[in-house]
Amino acid sequence: MEELITSGKLELYLTDSLPKNEKDEITAMINKHPEVQREVEKIERTLLALGSTVAPPISTQMWTNIIRAIDGVKYLPKKQETTNWTAITGWAAAIAFMLGLFWSINKKNNLQEDFNTINTQNVVLLEDNKAVQNSLTEASEVLAIVRDKKYKSISLPGNQAVAPEAYANVYFDDKTGVAYIDASGLPQAPEGKEYQVWSLKMDPLTPSSMGLINSGTAISDENRMYKFENLPETEAFGITLEPEGGSETPNLTQLYTLGTVSR
Amino acid sequence: MKQPDALILSMQKGDEASFSKLYDMYNKAVYGIIYSIVLDKAIAQEVLQDVFIKIWNNKNSYDVNKGRFFTWILNIARNTSIDKIRSKSFKNSKKNLSTSNFVDILKSSDSLNSRMDALGVKKFIDKLKPTCISIIDLLFFKGYTQADAATELEIPLGTLKTRNRNCLKELRTLVLD
Numbered sequence: 001m002e003e004l005i006t007s008g009k010l011e012l013y014l015t016d017s018l019p020k021n022e023k024d025e026i027t028a029m030i031n032k033h034p035e036v037q038r039e040v041e042k043i044e045r046t047l048l049a050l051g052s053t054v055a056p057p058i059s060t061q062m063w064t065n066i067i068r069a070i071d072g073v074k075y076l077p078k079k080q081e082t083t084n085w086t087a088i089t090g091w092a093a094a095i096a097f098m099l100g101l102f103w104s105i106n107k108k109n110n111l112q113e114d115f116n117t118i119n120t121q122n123v124v125l126l127e128d129n130k131a132v133q134n135s136l137t138e139a140s141e142v143l144a145i146v147r148d149k150k151y152k153s154i155s156l157p158g159n160q161a162v163a164p165e166a167y168a169n170v171y172f173d174d175k176t177g178v179a180y181i182d183a184s185g186l187p188q189a190p191e192g193k194e195y196q197v198w199s200l201k202m203d204p205l206t207p208s209s210m211g212l213i214n215s216g217t218a219i220s221d222e223n224r225m226y227k228f229e230n231l232p233e234t235e236a237f238g239i240t241l242e243p244e245g246g247s248e249t250p251n252l253t254q255l256y257t258l259g260t261v262s263r
Numbered sequence: 264m265k266q267p268d269a270l271i272l273s274m275q276k277g278d279e280a281s282f283s284k285l286y287d288m289y290n291k292a293v294y295g296i297i298y299s300i301v302l303d304k305a306i307a308q309e310v311l312q313d314v315f316i317k318i319w320n321n322k323n324s325y326d327v328n329k330g331r332f333f334t335w336i337l338n339i340a341r342n343t344s345i346d347k348i349r350s351k352s353f354k355n356s357k358k359n360l361s362t363s364n365f366v367d368i369l370k371s372s373d374s375l376n377s378r379m380d381a382l383g384v385k386k387f388i389d390k391l392k393p394t395c396i397s398i399i400d401l402l403f404f405k406g407y408t409q410a411d412a413a414t415e416l417e418i419p420l421g422t423l424k425t426r427n428r429n430c431l432k433e434l435r436t437l438v439l440d
Contacts, residue, residue, distance in 0.1 A: 006428070007424065008423075008425055008427055008428035009424065011424075011427050011428050011431050012376050012402065012424065012427065013331075013334070014333065014334055014337075015334070015402045015403045017336055017402050017409045018407075018408075018409060019409075019410075023330070027328075027329055031328060040331065041266070044331060044333050044433070045435075046431055046434050046435045047403060047431075048292040048333065049292075050292075050295070050399070051291070051293070051294075051295035051296050052291035052292045052295055052366070053295065053296035053364070053369065054295035054298060054365045054368050054369065055292070055294040055298055056298060056304050056307070057285075058290060058291070058308070058311070059308055062290070062308065062311065062312065063283065063286060065312050066286070066312055066315045066316060066319075069316050070279070070282075070316060070319050088269070125310065213329045227317075
């Protein structure tokens with residue numbers, strides 16, 4: 001041991017001046033023998049002191065610069081990158097999600113609105129369709145009556161004194177006692193008044209009420225076609241304007257049309 | 264000096280506080296080595312910074328069971344300094360670099376630190392034999408191998424070993440008293 005300590009190898013070991021194999025031997029000896037280690041420590045202290053004496057004053061900034069450089073190397077690029085990417089990705093995802101959500105809600109609302117509108121339109125169209133169908137059915141019915149040979153067609157021209165422009169048509173089946181009145185040539189009855197249809201026997205002049213021209217007798221309001229049944233033997237038809245609900249006897253001052261049944 | 268293994272191990276785990284303590288223990292000696300090679304305070308400070316950054320970045324390549332921490336950082340300091348003086352930028356700025364050893368540095372009073380003043384510069388230098396100065400300069404400050412130093416000084420290897428030991432022993436009594 002003493003031999004190693006005085007050999008000068010320990011000094012060369014510390015300044016790293018020995019070949020590799022000798023270095024390894026001495027490392028092993030230091031780890032094994034505390035007295036060798038103590039000697040090495042003493043030489044090291046000497047060298048440290050010697051090195052220090054040569055050193056000019058060191059800037060007080062030095063350590064700050066070193067630690068800053070280390071932290072920069074160690075954390076900044078990595079940390080900045082990961083933080084930024086995580087945050088950016090996160091925020092981007094959140095924003096995209098929110099935009100998507102708003103878009104979806106908006107889209108849904110629009111679609112709902114469209115749906116409601118279309119639904120309403122459908123109902124309206126359905127109603128229209130129904131009305132058209134009804135109107136068509138009524139028109140067909142009216143046309144069928146007008147065309148039917150069993151009905152006698154009687155024109156009731158306007159009373160010159162009361163309503164020269166007015167007219168009416170009667171389609172009359174004297175076998176079954178059914179008459180249809182086409183009132184499209186009569187002006188609209190004023191408020192509180194209704195047209196009343198009379199069946200007349202001429203000799204002596206005997207009027208008997210057939211009924212009122214209103215929704216009760218209408219087969220088609222649109223076409224102003226009205227149906228009357230169980231008629232007595234009739235020679236002429238007359239239409240008067242009467243107070244709502246009709247009268248017992250016709251008010252001849254308000255006789256709008258009159259026509260005889262030809263034989 | 265007992266090697267602060269606990270601090271070294273803790274630094275190797277990434278503890279900056281331990282690294283700071285190690286810096287306090289070794290920075291002056293490291294700086295002395297660097298300065299004796301580059302001979303320029305500004306450049307030496309640059310190199311010192313680089314050396315400690317290298318120590319930190321390579322901290323895990325040092326093994327406490329396979330050599331002294333002191334020797335490990337001494338090598339980093341010498342290699343980094345030599346790389347620096349060989350660099351193009353350094354050569355351009357310092358064309359006529361005078362050969363100089365640690366004693367020349369000690370003699371130029373402005374570069375001395377307070378510790379050295381207390382020690383007594385004159386006494387220190389006067390006591391060191393010229394042969395000691397060149398041996399220590401080559402082996403410690405310049406990082407010569409024993410074979411290279413023996414060749415350089417034209418002495419047998421055995422003589423180099425003995426002289427180096429005796430020189431450092433003399434120095435030890437001066438420094439460690």
